[in-house]
Every structure is written in C-alpha cells, then in structure tokens.
Amino acid sequence: MSELQDISQHIEERLSSLHRMLELSAVGMLQRLLLCLSLQCFMFVSLYISELPQRKKLAQELATLEKLLEEFEKCVGRQKEQLEQLKELEELFQMNVQDVQHLEENIPAHMPRKNKGPASRGELLTSQKETADVQPVQPEHVKRPTRIVVKEVEIITVPEFESIPSYMKGRVSYHQLNVAVQSINAALSAKYKILHQGAKTLSNQTRKLQQRFKSEETKETKGQFFVVEDDIREFTQMKTDKRFQGILNMLRHCQRLRELRGGKVTRYLLL
Structure with missing residues (x-):
C-alpha cells in the first residue's frame, strides 16, 4: 500500500502544479491580449513566440502525468492480484480448520488416548504419607502370581x-x-x-x-x-x-x- 500511496501523492502534486500553470497561463494570456489591442501586429507575434517555452513545459508536465497514471494502474493491478491470492489462502485455511474440527469431533473409540500427566505434588505427598502409615507384614516364601x-x-x-x-x-x-x-x-x-x-x-x-x-x-x-x-x-x-x-x-x-x-x-x- 505504501507504493500506491506514494504514486497517488506524486500524481496529486503534478496535478496541482499543472493547475497553477494553467491559471498563470490564462492570466498572462488575458493581459497580453489587452495589450495587443493597443500595440502593433509585430508585437502580437512576439508575444505568441514568447508563449512557446511555456507550452513546451506544459506538454512535458502532461507527459510526466501520463506516465504516473500508467504506473498507478500497474500498481492497482498488482494489488488486485495479491488480494485474489489472499482470498484463496483464506478459503484454503477455512477448509483446513473444518477438516481438523471434523477429525476432532469424530475420533474413533478404538484410538489410544493420551496418558494422564504426572501426579501433582499434593497427590504425591498424600501417597507417600499413606505408604508411611501402612506397613503391611510381608510373609516369607510367598509366590507372586505370574x-x-x-x-x-x-x-x-x-x-x-x-x-x-x-x-x-x-x-x-x-x-x-x-x-x-x-x-x-x-x-x-x-x-x-x-x-x-x-x-x-x-x-x-x-x-x-x-x-x-x-x-x-x-x-x-x-x-x-x-x-x-x-x-x-x-x-x-x-x-x-x-x-x-x-x-x-x-x-x-x-x-x-x-x-x-x-x-x-x-x-x-x-x-
């Protein structure tokens, strides 16, 4: 988006400059036309020649503005492509989320479950206390079941x-x-x-x-x-x-x- 903003700002500056040039050119032309009414024909021709550099500069500004507009269109096209790619990624992500939710909700009963974590400290202390209190008599030569x-x-x-x-x-x-x-x-x-x-x-x-x-x-x-x-x-x-x-x-x-x-x-x- 920064590239798009830079181009837009540049175009606005060029348009503002072009607008000022047109205003100045219009005022200058009006003054010169009034002057031509009272001057001779050769003076009018000299004024027309003096406007040529100004017109040339105006044409250059228009050409620069045209190039900026082309770059602006290219940048907008790239942004649209990126937006389409992001939409496709979002749809793929949503499908993956639905698949995971379906798997979580339909876990087969025969699948092994995660073992419980280690006992808490309180449970261990209770177990140790019970073991200490109870001291069973162990008979000699007792066969343990295989x-x-x-x-x-x-x-x-x-x-x-x-x-x-x-x-x-x-x-x-x-x-x-x-x-x-x-x-x-x-x-x-x-x-x-x-x-x-x-x-x-x-x-x-x-x-x-x-x-x-x-x-x-x-x-x-x-x-x-x-x-x-x-x-x-x-x-x-x-x-x-x-x-x-x-x-x-x-x-x-x-x-x-x-x-x-x-x-x-x-x-x-x-x-």
Missing part, C-alpha cells in the same frame, strides 16, 4: 481397510471392523485369564470352560493364541453370523488371523 501377557489383534489402519476389496467389505464400516477387533481381544483376554488360573480358584462354570479350552488345543496351537466361535459367544455380545464370517475374512486378508480346522472346531490363530 503375569500372563496375552497377545492381541492389532487395530486395522485406514490404508489397510481401503485395500480390502469392496465385495469383501460389504456394508461393514471401518469403525465396525475395529469394534469387532476389540471384541475378539476381549474374548482372548478372558479366555487366557481362566486358562492360566489355578484349579482351586475356579468355580464349577469356569472349571468347565478351562477344560474346554484345553481340549481345543493341539500340537499346532502350542505357544500360540487363538479363539473359537464359542469363545466369542461366551465373552462378548457379538453374533457369530454371516456378518461375523465376513469380518473374519477381512481380518485374514489384513493378515491378523489364520484358520486352523480340526476336530469339528475352527480355530482362529493370531498372526
């Missing part, structure tokens, strides 16, 4: 979901597929928790389940994690219908599971 790490089916990513053929996906959405993955992981966790429990801690129902789990194991499943349809029905609310079979096909396509048949049971082993 922690069992159960392998889980990894969440399907968006590129993986898009790579699944349309005929295989059907009407199952990306969110529904990962909800099924979470259900399978829940069944795995519940199954192997019972499977590694001591017999004395089991109820009659869980003891029967543990026996079934062991009967379904084979040499090929040793050291691996797997579920069967009975596990899905037992520990989740998912129906083992045709839609569920389609989901299993998609998980096999994404190399999350593989089938192992035998003894009238289909086992779905984690990869």
Whole structure:
C-alpha cells in the first residue's frame, strides 16, 4: 500500500502544479491580449513566440502525468492480484480448520488416548504419607502370581481397510471392523485369564470352560493364541453370523488371523 500511496501523492502534486500553470497561463494570456489591442501586429507575434517555452513545459508536465497514471494502474493491478491470492489462502485455511474440527469431533473409540500427566505434588505427598502409615507384614516364601501377557489383534489402519476389496467389505464400516477387533481381544483376554488360573480358584462354570479350552488345543496351537466361535459367544455380545464370517475374512486378508480346522472346531490363530 505504501507504493500506491506514494504514486497517488506524486500524481496529486503534478496535478496541482499543472493547475497553477494553467491559471498563470490564462492570466498572462488575458493581459497580453489587452495589450495587443493597443500595440502593433509585430508585437502580437512576439508575444505568441514568447508563449512557446511555456507550452513546451506544459506538454512535458502532461507527459510526466501520463506516465504516473500508467504506473498507478500497474500498481492497482498488482494489488488486485495479491488480494485474489489472499482470498484463496483464506478459503484454503477455512477448509483446513473444518477438516481438523471434523477429525476432532469424530475420533474413533478404538484410538489410544493420551496418558494422564504426572501426579501433582499434593497427590504425591498424600501417597507417600499413606505408604508411611501402612506397613503391611510381608510373609516369607510367598509366590507372586505370574503375569500372563496375552497377545492381541492389532487395530486395522485406514490404508489397510481401503485395500480390502469392496465385495469383501460389504456394508461393514471401518469403525465396525475395529469394534469387532476389540471384541475378539476381549474374548482372548478372558479366555487366557481362566486358562492360566489355578484349579482351586475356579468355580464349577469356569472349571468347565478351562477344560474346554484345553481340549481345543493341539500340537499346532502350542505357544500360540487363538479363539473359537464359542469363545466369542461366551465373552462378548457379538453374533457369530454371516456378518461375523465376513469380518473374519477381512481380518485374514489384513493378515491378523489364520484358520486352523480340526476336530469339528475352527480355530482362529493370531498372526
């Protein structure tokens, strides 16, 4: 804008100078015409010749003013181009803001959440005080329970979901597929928790389940994690219908599971 203001000010100065020149020229011409009425013809010719330098200067001022106007038009054109570019950038920015807001409002439930920050100083002091007050008696030779790490089916990513053929996906959405993955992981966790429990801690129902789990194991499943349809029905609310079979096909396509048949049971082993 400073360039545009400078050119405008320059044009105003030139116009003001030109206006003064015209006024002075008009006054001078009137005086000379009155004088010519009383003077001879040769005096009129000499006055006309004396006006030539003034007219030449006037023409120069007009030419300079014309150049300034051309520069002014060019500057206005550049300002218009910059304004159009700024409008395009503003529209692009607004689209990005809308996309971010949509992502924030539609975060999938299966996405990992940010862990809570460190406890405050007051919470730490309270925890330390409680620890100091409570001094439990530690019995000797107490066996600590072995922690069992159960392998889980990894969440399907968006590129993986898009790579699944349309005929295989059907009407199952990306969110529904990962909800099924979470259900399978829940069944795995519940199954192997019972499977590694001591017999004395089991109820009659869980003891029967543990026996079934062991009967379904084979040499090929040793050291691996797997579920069967009975596990899905037992520990989740998912129906083992045709839609569920389609989901299993998609998980096999994404190399999350593989089938192992035998003894009238289909086992779905984690990869």
